[in-house]
Amino acid sequence: MTNDLALQAIDLVKYFPTGASKILGRPTNSVRAVDGVSLTVQKGTTLGIVGESGCGKSTLARLVTRLIDPTSGSVLLDGVDITTLSGSDLRKTRRKLQMIFQDPYSSLNPRHSIGQIISQPLAIQHIVPKGQEMARTQELMERVGLNPEHYNRYPHEFSGGQRQRIGIARALALEPTVIVADEPVSALDVSIQAQILNLLENLQKELGLSYVFIAHDLSVVRHIADQVAVMYLGKVVEIGPAADVYSRPAHPYTMALLSAVPVARPSERGNGHRIRLVGDVPSPIDPPSGCRFRTRCWKATDLCAQQEPVLAPDEAGRVVACHFPNEVPVSLGIRPS
Amino acid sequence: MSNTSVLSVRNLSVAFATADGDVIAVDKLSFDLALGETLGIVGESGSGKSVTASSIMRLNNSSSATTTGEILLEGTNILTASEDEVRSIRGKDVAMIFQDPLSALNPYYTVGHQIAEAYEVHHHGVDKSVVRSLVLDMMTKVGIPNPEKRIDEYPHQFSGGMRQRIVIAIALINQPKVLIADEPTTALDVTVQAQILDLMKSLQLEFNMAIILITHDLGVIAEVADNVLVMYAGRIVETSSVSALFAEPVHPYAFGLLGAVTSLEASDRGQLDTIAGSPPSLISLPSGCSFHPRCEFVEFGNGKCVSVVPELRSIGTLGSSTACHLSDDVIVSLGRKAARA
Amino acid sequence: MFIFVVRRLFFAVVLLLAVSFFTYMLFAMLPADPAALTCGKNCKPDIIAANRIRLGYDKSFLEQYWLFLKGIFVGRDYGMGAAAFSCAAPSLGYSFGQHECVTTLIAQTFPVTAYLSIGAFILWMIIGIGVGAIAALHRGKWQDRAASLFTSIGVSLPTFYIGLLVLFSVVIWLRILPFPSYESPFDNPQAFLQTMILPWLVLAVLSAASYTRLTRNGMLEAMNEDFVRLGVAKGLRQRVILRRYVMRQAMIPIVTIAGLDFAGLLGGAIITESVFSLPGMGRMSIRAVVESDLPVLVGTTLVAAVFIVLANVLVDIAYGYLDPRVRVR
Secondary structure (H helix, E strand, O other): OHHHEEEEEEEEEEEEEEOOOOOOOOOOEEEEEEEEEEEEEEOOOEEEEEOOOOOOHHHHHHHHOOOOOOOEEEEEEOOEEOOOOOHHHHHHHHOOEEEEOOOOOOOOOOOOOHHHHHHHHHHHOOOOOOOOHHHHHHHHHHHOOOOHHHHHOOHHHOOHHHHHHHHHHHHHHOOOOEEEEEOOOOOOOHHHHHHHHHHHHHHHHHHOOEEEEEOOOHHHHHHHOOEEEEEEOOEEEEEEEHHHHHHOOOOHHHHHHHHHOOOOOHHHOOOOOOOOOOOOOOOOOOOOOOOOOHHHOOOOOHHHHHOOOOOEEOOOOOEEOOOOOOOOOOOOOOOOO | OOOOEEEEEEEEEEEEEEOOEEEEEEEEEEEEEEOOOEEEEEOOOOOOHHHHHHHHOOOOOOOOEEEEEEEEEOOEEOOOOOHHHHHHHEOOOEEEEOOOHHHHOOOOOOHHHHHHHHHHOOOOOOOHHHHHHHHHHHHHHOOOOOHHHHOOOOHHHOOHHHHHHHHHHHHHOOOOOEEEEEOOOOOOOHHHHHHHHHHHHHHHHHHOOEEEEEEOOHHHHHHHOOEEEEEEOOEEEEEEEHHHHHHOOOOHHHHHHHHHOOOOOOOOOOOOOOOOOOOOOHHHOOOOOOOHHHOOOHHHHOOOOOOOOOOOEEEOOOOEEEOOOOOHHHHHHHHHHHHHO | OHHHHHHHHHHHHHHHHHHHHHHHHHHHHOOOOHHHHOOHHHOOHHHHHHHHHHHOOOOOHHHHHHHHHHHHHHOEEEOOHHHOEEEOOOOOOEEOOOOEEHHHHHHHHHHHHHHHHHHHHHHHHHHHHHHHHHHHHOOOOHHHHHHHHHHHHHHHOOHHHHHHHHHHHHHHHOOOOOOOOOOOOOOOHHHHHHHHHHHHHHHHHHHHHHHHHHHHHHHHHHHOOHHHHHHHHHOOOHHHHHHHHHHHHHHHHHHHHHHHHHHHHHOOOHHHHHHOOOOOHHHHHHHHHHOOOHHHHHHHHHHHHHHHHHHHHHHHHHHHHHOHHHOOO
């Protein structure tokens, strides 16, 4: 079973120090951006992570790619803990784990041609023999749907969707097994968004890639993910197969999120039963006691304030961190599939 | 229709002078808006939807933009009005909500000051304490808890959703007839988006305003709009009631948009329908129908798609209009198919 | 806010102590024997020895530094008996080149520097911000290009060159003004103004250049802000928008730099004072360098440091006032 795991995060914690004491300026507080998150990604599948701003999903992306070091916890890539690696070991292992960013433009060096951008990782990591970088780069460009003749063009000559394709080609250059995509389509127009999602799906099928796909758009995640984790204030509140989470959400927060999505297709609009959360997400510096969602939850009782619910299977087998998970079936604005 | 319309736009064209030549951002746009109506304008980036919005308040940079046509607000042509007249309309009869609430508020003044400022500029000599109670009232209406305390706080002390409520309070304190909302919820989280859309709907009922809602999100359109303009490369390609758009879209671009939308219940995980290519550059628009290079159905257009710019014509039984060369029957049957997919 | 100010002042004092220590190390690090510098050509070994004891140079470095520090707070006595003299608190040492307490020398020269600085500062803020605002409001037009020419000239031409050029053309060639000769404004206001007008203008025009650039760019940036568009959409007049929305934002970086520039000037406008023969602190420092009058150098350096550090504190406080986002609650 462990052999099937592409990526595993175990009890990841990241606190960012903040605030200063009056005289000596030592940090007195911390933002609990990610607070004990465990996740697994099966080989060749997609784990979607959804949540609102401040839930810690982007920090999580940077932790699993080790762009930042965790406060505690570990990340296993093919069974190797990358949080303890350093130097050339880290470089070799991290090759297998690439990232795609939200804003394709700001993640591409404007002074480098597309060819340079894509071939640079090839040269640095010695992926292909010398002299074959260009051929490989053009192959990659073709694979992501770019014209290989545009090898010498610069990022500003491309549209947003094409830039995101460049970002994908660059990530693919190192022949990774896992790609972490942080809001890869949220800056794109709808018609372009669909192109990129299709491209990612095709690449997954052809290359057997595993994805961690982070997005605030629930329907995009529904489309691409096999498993979905819902995050709230640094914690996973519910996780499970996408079809289950979307059709019979167990956590009240998941339910509220789904209910808040404006639905384009009239066929999907149900009986008009809507859950409207009140207020905003509390500060991650001083999260509520017990269940972190209780301040906005319509089901909260004293128990929720005193005792933090653990992420565990409920009676229906849904993995949820809630004292009072929703009953199955629930009636949402959505037709159960 | 035109009797009750509060805003009429006739043949509005906006051209910008750029280093690469003139760019026509909006081309011969016409529509009517009635009190209490919500008109959605959908389109991708570069479709001209935001330029249309800022033209109505005459916010486009006058030195680089040339605006022609008529924008009639209860009979007054905003485009030919004097600067003083326009200023007395801005914020009073027509108000605006911007996309990013984090940058739309002046960081150097309290939110109370900024709401009051919007009122005082159109109501001179009103007693400070009267204005303050009006502001507190408005803050309560837009759902800001504890307004007595928060009125003296600065924008950075508010969350994104709360700031958008402040922006709405600024827009509505003079009870405008027309509210222009340019991507009002795009920068917000989905649960907050739902709150803001609800708020806009309920305040529209209370004040009986007309709303122009500009968005790229068909879901938002479906939730709040009554009628929809679909824009592509500066032109209207389809006008429909919101139910018609989703039941029987009448332009190939709209078919594509509907197909590209991801859905909460896509259980089969098939490929999304896409529109090939990218929106065109306004500097070198395709000839004829601007959409023809991306259109799947060019072959049905009798060769006119490449050479003739299609005019908007009414089509079908649901009161829609389309700017497409395909025959009515073809469009309607393709549209029904696209809506079912 | 109060705690913030107290904390900043506390750190300022610590910083000044460090500066004074390192400045005083000049004494210890220099290869020359300070006592040998005290008597110039008349030096004989016994005079050097006597001066060394009289001025305390026989003591260890730390001891000397301690006496110097103590002198700042309680004044200092030098020598004994008939040759004894004292410098009252705050004593910054004794100038053996000019046979005078350093504090007295600074008290004499500082007003000149202060008049020069204040006048030039006011002028350059008006010119800099004014020209910058005009350029921003007429972006791309001739006014903007003229302002850009002005800034290029201003930042590229050195003061001593322009100063001499102006001095030559206005005073010697055109004879519009008499040759500069400093008089106190209380004794002879007309002569004071006649002397100061040129240095004020030269300093102001040259320093204004960077303020013009800052103002122009800051305003243009602010004009692109969404909140400025919202201001227009509210129906506010352009005048109001410029004042409450645009300038308010553009002023923040200007305040920071202006505070530090002004403080730097108070420490002595060395070149300007030299070119226009103004008996200010800057010119005194130059003379001290030439004559190796170390106590004067230490004193003026310390005074300049005090201004810079104080300006930093004031800028921080002003920042909190101007921008509520950095205000400490």
